[in-house]
Amino acid sequence: MTGLDLTVVEIVLRSAAVLAAFLVLPLLVGQMEHKVMGHMQGRLGPMYAGGFHGWAQLVADGVKFIQKEDLTPAAADRRLFRIAPALALVPYLVAMAVVPVHPGWVAADVPASALFVLVASGVSILGMLVAGWASANKYSLIGGMRSAAQLLAYELPLVLAVASVCLAAGTLSLTGIIDAWSPVWLLWQLPAALVFLVAAVAELNRPPFDMPIADAEIVMGPFTEYGGLRFAFFLLAEYAGIVLFSVLFAVLFLGGWRGPAPAWTGWLWTLLKALPVAFLIIWMRVAWPRLREDQLQRLAWLGLVPVALGQLALTAVVVVAL
Amino acid sequence: MSAYVIVGSVTLAGILLFVLAMAARSLVAPRVGRPVTLTTYESGVDPIGQGWAQTNVRYFVYAFLYVIFAVDAVYLFPWAYVIGDPELGPVSLVEIAVFIGIILIGLLHAARRGLLRWV
Numbered sequence A: 001m002t003g004l005d006l007t008v009v010e011i012v013l014r015s016a017a018v019l020a021a022f023l024v025l026p027l028l029v030g031q032m033e034h035k036v037m038g039h040m041q042g043r044l045g046p047m048y049a050g051g052f053h054g055w056a057q058l059v060a061d062g063v064k065f066i067q068k069e070d071l072t073p074a075a076a077d078r079r080l081f082r083i084a085p086a087l088a089l090v091p092y093l094v095a096m097a098v099v100p101v102h103p104g105w106v107a108a109d110v111p112a113s114a115l116f117v118l119v120a121s122g123v124s125i126l127g128m129l130v131a132g133w134a135s136a137n138k139y140s141l142i143g144g145m146r147s148a149a150q151l152l153a154y155e156l157p158l159v160l161a162v163a164s165v166c167l168a169a170g171t172l173s174l175t176g177i178i179d180a181w182s183p184v185w186l187l188w189q190l191p192a193a194l195v196f197l198v199a200a201v202a203e204l205n206r207p208p209f210d211m212p213i214a215d216a217e218i219v220m221g222p223f224t225e226y227g228g229l230r231f232a233f234f235l236l237a238e239y240a241g242i243v244l245f246s247v248l249f250a251v252l253f254l255g256g257w258r259g260p261a262p263a264w265t266g267w268l269w270t271l272l273k274a275l276p277v278a279f280l281i282i283w284m285r286v287a288w289p290r291l292r293e294d295q296l297q298r299l300a301w302l303g304l305v306p307v308a309l310g311q312l313a314l315t316a317v318v319v320v321a322l
Numbered sequence B: 001m002s003a004y005v006i007v008g009s010v011t012l013a014g015i016l017l018f019v020l021a022m023a024a025r026s027l028v029a030p031r032v033g034r035p036v037t038l039t040t041y042e043s044g045v046d047p048i049g050q051g052w053a054q055t056n057v058r059y060f061v062y063a064f065l066y067v068i069f070a071v072d073a074v075y076l077f078p079w080a081y082v083i084g085d086p087e088l089g090p091v092s093l094v095e096i097a098v099f100i101g102i103i104l105i106g107l108l109h110a111a112r113r114g115l116l117r118w119v
Helices: A008-040 A057-066 A078-096 A113-134 A138-169 A174-180 A190-203 A228-253 A263-287 A293-321 B002-028 B058-082 B090-112
Strands: none
Touching: A008 A057, A008 A078, A008 A228, A008 A263, A008 B002, A057 A228, A057 B002, A078 A113, A078 A228, A078 B002, A113 A138, A113 A174, A113 A228, A138 A174, A138 A190, A138 A228, A138 A293, A138 B058, A174 A228, A190 A228, A190 A263, A190 A293, A228 A263, A228 B002, A293 B058, A293 B090, B058 B090
C-alpha cells in the first residue's frame, strides 16, 4: 500500500476500522476472561447483564464507569494525572494499526513494522510511570518505580525475541515475516516464542507478573488514586495489550494468516491463532501465584535475557550456515 | 510515506476517543467535590508527608543496564537485512558475536557483583 496516494476517505476509513477493532476485540477478551476465570475457579462469572450468560457485563461496567465522579487528588500533578490514561491507551491503538491480519490487510503498511510495534507498545508503559509519579501517593510512586524496573527488565527479552524472528526472516516487516515463515519455525524459534510470551505478559503487568499493582501490598500501585472513566481506560489498555500481543504472537511465531484453506480465510486464521494465545495469557493469571519483586527481576535478567541471546545466536548461525 | 499519514490519523483517532469519552463523562457524571475526597489515599489515615520521595539507587543501575542493551538491540535489527548476504557470510556472524559477547561479559560481571539482586 505504500507509494499509493491515499484519499482522505480511505485514511478515515482505515483509521475507523482500526478504532473499531480496538474497541471490540478487547471487550471480547475481557468477557472471555470473566467467563474463563469464573469456570477455572469453580464459579459462573457474570450471568445477569444482557440476559444470555452475562454477555453485556462489560457494557454495563462502561455505563457505570462513565457515571462516576472524576477525582483529581489535590496533591497530584494535575495535568499529568489527567492525561496518563490516554498515554497508556493510545500507543496500543497505534501499534494495532501496523499489524497485518490478512494478505494485504494492514491499516498502515509501515516499513520495519516489527520495530514500530515494539516502539509503540513500549510507549504505553510510560502511561503507568506517569500515573505513578503524578498521583503524589506513596503507593503509586512505589508501583510506578516497580513498573519502570519491570519495563526495563522485560522489554529486553521481548526485543531480542523479535530480533531473532527478524533475523530468521531477513526482514523487519511483519508481512515479510509471515511470507518467510515455515512450520519448522515452530521448533526452531520455540525458545524465542516462549520468551516473547512471558515477556509480553510481564509487559502488561498481568499476574503472575503484577508486582507493580500488587493489591496485597501497595493497594493498586500506580492506579491507587484513579477511579471512574480514567481507571477504565487503564483497564482497556491492559486488554488492548492482550489483543495486540496475542495477534503479534500469531504473526511472528505461528505464521499469521497462513493456513490450509482458501486464501480468503486468512483473517480467520489470524484470529484463530491469536485466540488460544489470549486464552493462555488468561490461564496464566488463574494458574500461577504472583512472583515476588526480586524473583521477578531475577527471572528477566538471569533467565529470559540469556535464553533470548542464546536463541539469537542459534538463529544467526542457522541462517548463515544454510 | 503515506503509511505514516494513517499512523498519524490513527493517533488522532485515539486522542479523539479519549477527549470525547471525557466530554461525555463530564455531561453525565456528578460533581460533588467535597474537599475530603481530594486528599491523598493512605489506607484510611491522614497522609503523612509527601508522596514524592527519594528512592533507592538500585533503579538507576537497572536503567543503565537497560540503556546498554537497548542500544545493543538497535544495532541488531539492521543486521537482519544483511545476514543472508552470501558475500558477507560468516564475517557478520563473528563481528556480532564479538559485539554481543562483550556486553554479555558485562552482564555476567553485573550479576556477579550482585547488581541484579533486587534487595
